[in-house]
Each structure stands twice: as C-alpha cells, then as structure tokens.
Amino acid sequence: MPTISMFYGILVSLFYEDNNRHHTPHFHVRYQGSKASIAMEDGRILAGTIPKKQLRLIQAWVELHQDELFANWELVTNGEEPFRIAPLQ
DSSP states (O other): OOEEEEETTEEEEOOTTOOSSSSSOEEEEEETTEEEEEETTTOOEEEEOOOHHHHHHHHHHHHHHHHHHHHHHHHHHTTOOOOOOOOOO
C-alpha cells in the first residue's frame, strides 16, 4: 500500500486494485491508532474512524487535490504505481 502523502501526522495511502471493497474511489488514512477509508469525491468516511480535527484536515486536502486523487485512482485500479501528492500546508 503506497503512501501518497503525509501531513500533520496523517498518512495517506492507496491500495492497488482496491475497487471491489467500497465500489467508490477512495484512499486510506492512518493517524496514531486510527484508520479510515475516505471517499475521494467528498471526503466522507466510508469505513473506520478518524478524529474530527484530522478528518477536517483530510477533507481540506481532498478539496485541493481531488483531480490528482482521481488520477491516482485510475493508476492503482490498473495495477500501476501512484504518484505522490503534495501535503496540506
């Protein structure tokens, strides 16, 4: 599971060919002991939990990098390596 971005202690990753589980473009986040799957279209939690403060940061990041996230989704669903995305600053 390649890490595509890191910011404020949040790790953002994509699984290769992981489109069967949630049937929607998504990525995975880890923060301390929390893990969640996040929808690329709107930043909502699909599974798991993440503290509210970190979720707001993730949602801001999604808004800024949505096109890049969808481009990476296309890559990983085809078994290709995703590219890194700039962190939230």
